[in-house]
Amino acid sequence: xxxxxxxxxxxxxxxxxxxxxxxxxxxxxxxxxxxxxxxxxxxxxxxxxxxxxxxxxxxxxxxxxxxxxxxxxxxxxxxxxxxxxxxxxxxxxxxxxxxxxxxxxxxxxxxxxxxxxxxxxxxxxxxxxxxxxxxxxxxxxxxxxxxxxxxxxxxxxxxxxxxxxxxxxxxxxxxxxxxxxxxxxxxxxxxxxxxxxxxxxxxxxxxxxxxxxxxxxxxxxxxxxxxxxxxxxxxxxxxxxxxxxxxxxxxxxxxxxxxxxxxxxxxxxxxxxxxxxxxxxxxxxxxxxxxxxxxxxxxxxxxxxxxxxxxxxxxxxxxxxxxxxxxxxxxxxxxxxxxxxxxxxxxxxxxxxxxxxxxxxxxxxxxxxxxxxxxxxxxxxxxxxxxxxxxxxxxxxxxxxxxxxxxxxxxxxxxxxxxxxxxxxxxxxxxxxxxxxxxxxxxxxxxxxxxxxxxxxxxxxxxxxxxxxxxxxxxxxxxxxxxxxxxxxxxxxxxxxxxxxxxxxxxx
Amino acid sequence: xxxxxxxxxxxxxxxxxxxxxxxxxxxxxxxxxxxxxxxxxxxxxxxxxxxxxxxxxxxxxxxxxxxxxxxxxxxxxxxxxxxxxxxxxxxxxxxxxxxxxxxxxxxxxxxxxxxxxxxxxxxxxxxxxxxxxxxxxxxxxxxxxxxxxxx
Numbered sequence: 001x002x003x004x005x006x007x008x009x010x011x012x013x014x015x016x017x018x019x020x021x022x023x024x025x026x027x028x029x030x031x032x033x034x035x036x037x038x039x040x041x042x043x044x045x046x047x048x049x050x051x052x053x054x055x056x057x058x059x060x061x062x063x064x065x066x067x068x069x070x071x072x073x074x075x076x077x078x079x080x081x082x083x084x085x086x087x088x089x090x091x092x093x094x095x096x097x098x099x100x101x102x103x104x105x106x107x108x109x110x111x112x113x114x115x116x117x118x119x120x121x122x123x124x125x126x127x128x129x130x131x132x133x134x135x136x137x138x139x140x141x142x143x144x145x146x147x148x149x150x151x152x153x154x155x156x157x158x159x160x161x162x163x164x165x166x167x168x169x170x171x172x173x174x175x176x177x178x179x180x181x182x183x184x185x186x187x188x189x190x191x192x193x194x195x196x197x198x199x200x201x202x203x204x205x206x207x208x209x210x211x212x213x214x215x216x217x218x219x220x221x222x223x224x225x226x227x228x229x230x231x232x233x234x235x236x237x238x239x240x241x242x243x244x245x246x247x248x249x250x251x252x253x254x255x256x257x258x259x260x261x262x263x264x265x266x267x268x269x270x271x272x273x274x275x276x277x278x279x280x281x282x283x284x285x286x287x288x289x290x291x292x293x294x295x296x297x298x299x300x301x302x303x304x305x306x307x308x309x310x311x312x313x314x315x316x317x318x319x320x321x322x323x324x325x326x327x328x329x330x331x332x333x334x335x336x337x338x339x340x341x342x343x344x345x346x347x348x349x350x351x352x353x354x355x356x357x358x359x360x361x362x363x364x365x366x367x368x369x370x371x372x373x374x375x376x377x378x379x380x381x382x383x384x385x386x387x388x389x390x391x392x393x394x395x396x397x398x399x400x401x402x403x404x405x406x407x408x409x410x411x412x413x414x415x416x417x418x419x420x421x422x423x424x425x426x427x428x429x430x431x432x433x434x435x436x437x438x439x440x441x442x443x444x445x446x447x448x449x450x451x452x453x454x455x456x457x458x459x460x461x462x463x464x465x466x467x468x469x470x471x472x473x474x475x476x477x478x479x480x481x482x483x484x485x486x487x488x489x490x491x492x493x494x495x496x497x498x499x500x501x502x503x504x505x506x507x508x
Numbered sequence: 509x510x511x512x513x514x515x516x517x518x519x520x521x522x523x524x525x526x527x528x529x530x531x532x533x534x535x536x537x538x539x540x541x542x543x544x545x546x547x548x549x550x551x552x553x554x555x556x557x558x559x560x561x562x563x564x565x566x567x568x569x570x571x572x573x574x575x576x577x578x579x580x581x582x583x584x585x586x587x588x589x590x591x592x593x594x595x596x597x598x599x600x601x602x603x604x605x606x607x608x609x610x611x612x613x614x615x616x617x618x619x620x621x622x623x624x625x626x627x628x629x630x631x632x633x634x635x636x637x638x639x640x641x642x643x644x645x646x647x648x649x650x651x652x653x654x655x656x657x658x659x
Binding site: 450 | 529561586589596652
């Protein structure tokens with residue numbers, strides 16, 4: 001394992017792979033820094049530029065975007081009090097107060113070094129866990145894969161902040177999109193209503209781009225009056241003593257390791273993304289702290305916990321993608337899509353059959369961290385200037401890149417029509433309170449769910465096997481459990497709101 | 509009925525139409541499970557969930573209406589993007605992208621004075637030129653040529 005890893009580190013260190021990794025990390029840092037341009041959208045925007053590259057080059061760039069994006073959000077979070085990405089929400093709690101107290105450099109570099117250490121600790125788990133988990137997944141037949149995908153979908157739909165029912169409907173819409181076109185077993189055309197456009201089905205990239213880019217841009221446009229541009233409030237001096245900052249982090253090993261573990265665990269579990277990791281690690285740090293009352297006033301513990309967890313989360317998410325082929329949230333769904341576009345089918349056979357690419361991804365993940373540090377050192381102030389780009393310029397450019405991305409997938413304008421259709425759908429879903437992550441997961445997993453269901457029933461028509469085969473049965477039970485838990489949580493929240501509401505009314 | 513109820517009705521109508529569509533599918537002569545098997549399960553579940561959404565909306569207490577957002581700009585942006593998409597084939601990538609980038613900028617932040625108009629024009633030209641050269645020349649993506657313009 002180690003010899004393969006060192007060989008891959010040497011391979012990815014070549015300029016041919018290092019250059020896409022650097023560009024990807026740079027793009028991630030910028031995308032992560034711009035409020036309103038999430039990591040998901042940055043991956044979507046960079047993906048078309050990698051179409052013509054060797055798979056490992058393309059995936060090195062994508063890994064760079066993912067790592068850079070997680071770290072990029074902290075610059076605006078600390079200096080402007082606006083998280084560049086949802087993964088940096090908790091970083092604002094202490095990063096911004098610290099910067100306002102006259103220590104902007106310390107705030108930014110505590111976060112950056114914590115991201116670095118958290119990410120590298122995440123790499124240890126990524127490399128150590130993926131192969132054993134993939135070997136375990138080799139025992140899976142179509143029953144187990146079907147149940148695993150259902151479990152992932154039920155987790156994502158159940159843990160959405162909005163209603164559970166809407167989460168499931170969103171997931172079903174995603175699955176429904178995949179049944180249009182030809183069926184995956186015999187290739188029979190279905191549900192095309194005689195239309196050539198529908199007959200080809202929908203590729204998931206235009207769906208992803210349409211749903212995410214439009215939902216985000218159009219929601220931002222609604223507030224155009226107050227979000228056309230962000231003024232750089234300061235031109236801060238980011239110089240700092242790096243050994244002192246590193247020591248500030250390393251002399252809190254329990255905090256660092258615990259926050260990293262929270263990030264990894266949340267990354268491994270389907271459904272809970274890096275924003276949850278960031279907030280949960282912050283909350284955990286507050287709970288184990290001897291002075292919880294100081295959290296939120298600009299203390300280093302808050303920044304270290306928040307930033308180490310969100311980068312460690314990337315490692316955890318990659319474990320789930322590479323070992324099982326299931327994405328945990330919207331960002332990892334897009335990462336999985338990027339892998340598929342580059343001809344990689346993530347899952348248990350991936351690391352065994354394609355060790356060069358798999359270990360190449362590990363190597364890219366490790367190397368992305370020092371690259372991220374260097375780029376942050378060179379350009380943190382530059383990223384701060386980029387966030388002042390007026391939205392009137394940013395939005396047309398982003399939409400043009402989305403259009404080219406959809407078109408370039410297989411050089412057809414049909415994909416651009418699909419982009420428009422799913423753009424409208426994505427925006428309407430957001431306005432009607434439907435979460436988008438289950439839809440994306442449905443689109444990504446739809447074909448595999450159908451194939452495994454049909455394969456299982458054609459091998460043995462007994463449907464009880466989904467429950468009686470041990471692993472499949474456990475996964476189905478976990479799916480039911482996650483739905484029951486989500487229902488219980490939803491009812492508890494409703495009951496609490498019902499108790500609060502009468503009190504609120506008495507105020508008036 | 510609230511927004512959820514309306515969404516549920518749309519979902520129910522869509523599920524019924526697609527469920528009807530699965531009835532038109534042929535049975536597979538080679539395998540016992542045909543192409544309609546999985547979609548039928550899916551759309552039946554979708555119809556059930558849509559009914560649940562309608563019922564839950566009807567039973568729910570009404571909360572005060574949310575603050576009105578600025579939908580005019582959103583609708584305009586969608587229309588401009590729709591125009592761009594449909595002009596790609598007749599006008600080609602370069603012309604339609606330039607028109608799109610110029611119009612959308614002008615609509616989001618209307619320029620005041622000739623200097624601002626020139627700036628909007630320059631951004632539209634730069635967006636078109638940079639993306640064209642990046643994709644067509646360096647990444648070998650053959651971007652759409654217009655059947656009306658010839659380029």
